[in-house]
Amino acid sequence: MNPEKIRADFSIFSEHRDLIYMDSASTSLTPEPVLDAILEYYRSYNANVGRGVHRLSQIASAKYENAHSTVAKFINAGSGVIVFTKNTTEGINTVASGIKWQKGDKIITSILEHHSNLLPWLRLRKIGVEVEIINPETNGILDPADFEAAITDRTKLVALTHASNAIGTIQPIEKIARICKDRGVLVLVDGAQSVPHLKVDVEASGLDFLCFSGHKMLGPTGTGILWMREPVIEPLFLGGGMIEEVTLEHYEFAGGYERFEGGTPNIGGAIGLARACEYLEEVGMDEVRSHEERLTGQLIDGLREIERVEVYGDPDPEKRVGTVSFNIDGLNPHDVAHILDESSNIMVRSGHHCASPLMAYMHIDGSVRASLYLYNTEDEVETLLATVERITKVM
C-alpha cells in the first residue's frame, strides 16, 4: 500500500497542506472517487428510485440496488438483507424497536458500548426487559465465558461492539456469536469501528445483525447499514416505497430491503457508500489492516515511552484497531486536543467519546483519542508523539 498515492485521492490534504487528520473514528475523510460517484448521481441521473418507469429512474434504481449488492459483498453477506440507514445508531434502534419484546426478556451487552449500542437497550427496561452489562478484562477485552454465564432461558439478544470506539480493543465476536447460536440467542454487533478497518465476514462470524456507518469508512455522512441474517423484525418507518399493497383496511409490507427503507432513501449517499466499499477493496482490506497495525504499534510504543502518559486498552496492535486513547497526567483531554491542533495541526477527539459509562468504569473523565486510517503516515505519528512529549515538558 502506498499512502502517498492514497493521499492524492483526498483533496482535503491539498486544501490544508499541514493537516494531520487523526479523527477517523469520528468521521473519515472522503476520497475523490466517492465524491465523483455521489456527484455523478446528482449531475447525470438524478431521479427517485423504485417509483418511476422513466430512464433516469431506471438508472438510479439499478445503481441503488447495485449499491446494496456491493455492500453485501464487502461484508461477505451471501444471504440476508442489507438495509441502508442513516447511520449505525439508526440500525441499532431499528432492531431495538423491531423485536417483539416481552416482559422478562433479557438483553446482554457490555460496558464498552457507545451510547448508540446502550441507550436503545436501557430504554427497554421501562417495559420490563432485563439488561445485563458485562465488564471487560483489564486489557479492555470481553471474556466470552462471561456471556456464556450470563445467558438465561429468557435471553433474547446479545448486543456488543466489535471494536471499542473509546479504547480501540477488538472483541471476540466470533466466539460470543458461537455461544449465542448454541443457546438460541440472537447476536447484534456494532461494527462502526471495525468494518472500516478490517475484513468483517458476517457468514464466518455467525452474526444475526451487523450495523455500521458509511461516514467512518470513506463514505458520506448520513449513510449506514443494517444487515440482518433474517428480517425477523418489524420495520421502524412506515410509508412510501415499503409496501406491497395498501387499502384503508389492510396493508402488506414489501419484501427484501424495501420493507425497512420507508420513504425516499439517501440515494446519492448509498451510491457513495458503495463506491467507498469498492475503493477499500481496490486498496485491499488486508493492506489497510496491516498499515494501521504498523502505525498503531508505532503510536502506542511511542506514547508509552513518554512520562505522564497513560494509554488505555490492550497495547498489542493485533488486538485493537488504530483508535488509541490516552491521557497526560494532570491535563484535561480537551486542552491537549486543542494544543495538538493549534501547535501541530493534528485533529484528534477528546472527551467521553459517547461512552460515559465506560469512562466512569475506568475512573476517568475522558481521554484524548487519536484514530488512524489508511491515509495516515509514520511521519504524522512521529509528529503527534513529538508534540505530546513537548506538551508533557512545558505543561
Place this chain on the structure above:
Amino acid sequence: MIEEITVIRMTDGESSEAVEEVVEEMPLALYVNGRWVQTAMISPSMIKEFVIGHLFAEKVVKACDEIESIQIEENIAKVLLKDPLGIVNLKKVVLSGCGGGSSFLDESKLPRINTEFTIDWRMASESMSRVLGSEIHRRTRGVHSVGLFNKEGEIVIADDIGRHNALDKVIGYAIGENIDFKETFVGVTGRISSDMVLKCVAVEIPIILSKGAVTSLAVEIGKITGMTIIGFVSQHGMRIYTGRIS
C-alpha cells in the same frame, strides 16, 4: 423449458386425448441504461447468458467491464452499463425472417478472423452428433440447439426456440467462463444464415457448422471475414463452403 399440455391427437381419423410435451416460450424485454432496446421471444433457460451473449454478439459491448449490472425480473432484463448515459442506438436491420432475428452489425466494418485454429472432419461430425443429442431437442422437436466446443470437446450446449438465441446463450456462457473464442467452434441444428455468421464473427469464433443448409450471404460474409462455414454435417460427410478443415 418444457410444459405438458393436453392435446387431441388424430390418428387415421380417430381422435383421442393425450398429454404432449411442448417447449416453453417467453418474451424478454431488454432494457439498456433504462431504455427499451428490444423484446426477444426466448426459451426460459440461461437468461442471463442470453443477455450477455446478445450484448456481445450485437456489439453493444466489447468487454465485460463495460457492464455494471444485469437484473433479471421475470420478463425483463435490465442492463446497466458502466457509462449509464451511453445510448444504445441500434440500427435494426432484419436480416433473416425466421424468428424475426435482427442484427445491428455494419458489414463494411466486419472484423477478420485471425486464428490458425482448425478442426478435422471427425471432430466436426462428432460435435454435430452431440448437439443433436440434446435431450430437450429430442423430446420436443421444438428447439434449436447450439453447442460451443474446443479441441477438448464440449464447453456448453444451449437450447432455445430460436437458433440465434441459442447461439447468444453459448456466447454469454463462454464470456462468463472467460473462454478464448479464437480456439472454439460452434455446431448448430438450424440453417447457417448471415446473422448467425455475423454473431460468430463479432466474438471471433472462427468456425460454424450445421447439419442444415447455408445461405449465400452467410458464405459471402464467411469469405470476407475468413470464417470457416460447414453445412450438411452428418456422420457420412459435410460440405465446406468457406475456409478449411485439417
